[in-house]
Amino acid sequence: MQTDQVNLKKRAESAAEKKAAFGEDFKLDRFEEGSRVSKPIEDLQTLDEESKKTLLQVGVVPSEEGRSGSLLVLDNAVSHSSLRDKNVELMSTQKALKKYEWLKEYSWKLVAVDTDKYTAKTYLENADGYFIRAPAGKKSSLPVQTCLLLGSNKVFQTVHNIVVVEEGASLDIITGCTAKKGVEEGLHLGISEMYVKKGATLNFTMIHNWAEQIGVRPRTVVHVEEGGTYVSNYICLKPVRSVQMYPTVKLEGEGAVTRLNTIAIAHSGSELDLGSRAIFDASGTKAELISRTITIGGRIIARGEMIGNAKGAKGHLECKGLVLTDKGSQLAIPILEANVDDIELTHEAAVGKIAKDQVEYLMARGLTEDEAVGMIVRGFLDVGIRGIPEELRKEIENTIAQTAFGM
Amino acid sequence: MLKIEDLTVEVNGKNLLHDVNLEVKKGYTNVLFGPNGAGKSALMRTIMGFSEYRVVKGRILFNGEDITGLSVDERARLGLGIMMQRPPDMSGIKLRDLVKVLSKGQRDPEALAENLDMKRFLDRDVNVGFSGGEIKRSELLQLAVQSPSLYLLDEPESGVDLVSIEQVGMTIKGLLEEGLDCPGESCKKGKSALIITHTGQILDYVKADRGFILCNGTIMCSGNPLKMLEEIKSRGYEECIKCRLIK
Ligand SMILES: Nc1ncnc2c1ncn2[C@@H]1O[C@H](COP(=O)(O)OP(=O)(O)OP(=O)(O)O)[C@@H](O)[C@H]1O
Ligand SMILES: [Mg+2]
Numbered sequence: 001m002q003t004d005q006v007n008l009k010k011r012a013e014s015a016a017e018k019k020a021a022f023g024e025d026f027k028l029d030r031f032e033e034g035s036r037v038s039k040p041i042e043d044l045q046t047l048d049e050e051s052k053k054t055l056l057q058v059g060v061v062p063s064e065e066g067r068s069g070s071l072l073v074l075d076n077a078v079s080h081s082s083l084r085d086k087n088v089e090l091m092s093t094q095k096a097l098k099k100y101e102w103l104k105e106y107s108w109k110l111v112a113v114d115t116d117k118y119t120a121k122t123y124l125e126n127a128d129g130y131f132i133r134a135p136a137g138k139k140s141s142l143p144v145q146t147c148l149l150l151g152s153n154k155v156f157q158t159v160h161n162i163v164v165v166e167e168g169a170s171l172d173i174i175t176g177c178t179a180k181k182g183v184e185e186g187l188h189l190g191i192s193e194m195y196v197k198k199g200a201t202l203n204f205t206m207i208h209n210w211a212e213q214i215g216v217r218p219r220t221v222v223h224v225e226e227g228g229t230y231v232s233n234y235i236c237l238k239p240v241r242s243v244q245m246y247p248t249v250k251l252e253g254e255g256a257v258t259r260l261n262t263i264a265i266a267h268s269g270s271e272l273d274l275g276s277r278a279i280f281d282a283s284g285t286k287a288e289l290i291s292r293t294i295t296i297g298g299r300i301i302a303r304g305e306m307i308g309n310a311k312g313a314k315g316h317l318e319c320k321g322l323v324l325t326d327k328g329s330q331l332a333i334p335i336l337e338a339n340v341d342d343i344e345l346t347h348e349a350a351v352g353k354i355a356k357d358q359v360e361y362l363m364a365r366g367l368t369e370d371e372a373v374g375m376i377v378r379g380f381l382d383v384g385i386r387g388i389p390e391e392l393r394k395e396i397e398n399t400i401a402q403t404a405f406g407m
Numbered sequence: 408m409l410k411i412e413d414l415t416v417e418v419n420g421k422n423l424l425h426d427v428n429l430e431v432k433k434g435y436t437n438v439l440f441g442p443n444g445a446g447k448s449a450l451m452r453t454i455m456g457f458s459e460y461r462v463v464k465g466r467i468l469f470n471g472e473d474i475t476g477l478s479v480d481e482r483a484r485l486g487l488g489i490m491m492q493r494p495p496d497m498s499g500i501k502l503r504d505l506v507k508v509l510s511k512g513q514r515d516p517e518a519l520a521e522n523l524d525m526k527r528f529l530d531r532d533v534n535v536g537f538s539g540g541e542i543k544r545s546e547l548l549q550l551a552v553q554s555p556s557l558y559l560l561d562e563p564e565s566g567v568d569l570v571s572i573e574q575v576g577m578t579i580k581g582l583l584e585e586g587l588d589c590p591g592e593s594c595k596k597g598k599s600a601l602i603i604t605h606t607g608q609i610l611d612y613v614k615a616d617r618g619f620i621l622c623n624g625t626i627m628c629s630g631n632p633l634k635m636l637e638e639i640k641s642r643g644y645e646e647c648i649k650c651r652l653i654k
Binding site for chain 1: 455457458478479482483488489491494495498499504505508509549553
């Protein structure tokens with residue numbers, strides 16, 4: 001055990017300067033470490049109005065109404081954690097690691113510490129974050145909400161999250177990642193390791209709402225066992241400097257299923273390098289990777305990769321991108337790999353402008369051009385989040401309605 | 408109400424219509440016949456103002472106003488409404504939401520859809536995977552909300568089964584008679600329409616006033632629509648072409 005730790009540390013140290021495979025390279029020493037201590041916030045409703053608004057915009061409800069628990073990470077400190085539903089466990093990762101000896105077996109097992117300098121930094125910082133566990137057979141009727149908040153200018157935030165959904169359990173999580181008003185520059189590094197056990201279901205919704213000069217480097221790996229389901233919805237509609245992520249779902253048990261939805265808007269000055277990867281390691285596994293992206297001046301790189309290593313695997317990858325101005329660009333990079341026979345992997349990619357005949361069809365019904373374009377764009381994004389639980393969907397639609405057309 | 412004068416139209420530099428003259432008076436229902444590829448849909452889409460159709464000569468008047476240069480939505484707001492032969496797939500837009508937007512939230516999509524037996528389709532994306540007959544009913548539902556003063560109906564009965572045709576026909580009749588406050592032959596206060604038809608089945612439900620035949624991109628002749636239909640049924644379009652040549 002001890003040697004394990006030493007080994008990890010060595011590997012992390014050796015990767016301290018290792019550039020990530022994709023995306024702009026951020027110099028870590030240009031940022032200060034975010035504070036590891038923060039005054040505990042007993043009640044999210046005592047936050048100032050501005051902060052509450054910030055939280056609401058990423059699906060985090062300060063009153064905690066309709067949520068089974070809430071956890072807030074401010075810079076590098078877990079500053080709020082509360083739980084209403086006994087069917088789920090929620091606490092800071094550091095606390096959980098102290099409480100549960102067995103959790104070691106889940107920490108830094110899916111994400112390699114030496115993936116790049118960002119994972120290395122997060123490991124070496126011994127970062128805190130959220131730990132959420134749904135005990136076997138339990139179903140929490142309401143989602144757990146977590147918020148990763150950058151509270152100070154020019155700092156880096158490191159977060160390490162672990163989610164365990166035990167056999168037959170079901171869990172919904174909403175994570176809002178955002179910056180306080182006035183925080184213009186910063187770096188967010190977030191490691192997430194998620195385990196979906198036999199017959200379990202995890203619905204994970206992540207909403208990003210950063211600022212013009214913030215760099216974002218999430219590193220997520222999900223392990224899904226026999227008959228398990230992992231659904232992810234990623235939403236990023238506001239300006240940001242650079243997001244680069246490539247969440248990977250490993251379908252390890254027979255009949256495991258995943259669906260990853262991405263909807264994003266790249267504003268001028270933003271680079272969104274958004275990937276999704278599914279690895280089919282067991283027979284009869286299924287994946288659907290859907291991305292719907294729009295550029296209104298920024299650059300979008302939509303990657304998707306499916307690697308079929310087991311018979312009977314079935315996957316579909318769909319990247320659709322709209323270019324609404326001359327200044328923006330869209331690059332779709334689908335990759336399909338079949339390593340055994342009896343595999344069905346397909347992809348569909350399309351980038352371009354809004355179809356004129358669609359716009360004029362709505363205009364012929366009396367909508368103005370702007371109204372028609374708005375309706376088509378909302379519909380376009382909406383397809384990216386279909387098939388998710390109704391309540392979540394309403395919230396995301398609200399977010400789209402609120403944010404998409406402040407553009 | 409609608410007057411088309413010497414209209415010549417191009418698509419991608421290719422001439423589709425030339426020297427078209429046609430009129431629909433207020434309260435009249437006129438019919439446009441013509442063989443496949445004659446340019447009937449092109450003419451209707453030009454009247455509506457779709458941008459791929461470029462008017463190179465002539466003009467379109469609506470209630471005396473020259474609308475040749477107006478955009479599609481401006482024409483819609485003036486009172487033109489179209490049922491398209493082949494509308495585009497509107498992926499992501501549910502019929503329910505479109506109906507809501509078109510009625511500015513004033514009318515209940517459920518109730519409107521009920522009449523057209525379209526309730527099952529409210530939660531589908533508009534036109535996506537709709538069958539031929541479903542497209543017609545979806546178009547009618549939208550038109551019913553829009554309530555234009557001039558209906559441009561491109562083959563409203565084609566693809567509609569023999570049972571549904573009654574429903575589609577009666578709905579169109581109802582829409583055209585909206586605002587008709589005095590019954591009787593001579594009273595022309597209802598809506599106006601220009602209808603494209605091959606089979607003339609729709610004429611069992613709505614009374615047509617005047618017929619036109621479009622051939623090779625221009626109007627060849629006009630006259631009594633039912634007589635024209637008889638003529639076309641028995642002799643095809645040959646006579647009409649001749650009739651133009653004789654003039
Ligand atoms: N956008 C376009 N680009 C090129 N050709 C076109 C375009 N639109 C129409 N056409 C051509 O113009 C001609 C007239 O088309 P249109 O659709 O108006 O025919 P129609 O009279 O409505 O025929 P139908 O009875 O088959 O519906 C056809 O030959 C068609 O292929
Ligand atoms: Mg036609």
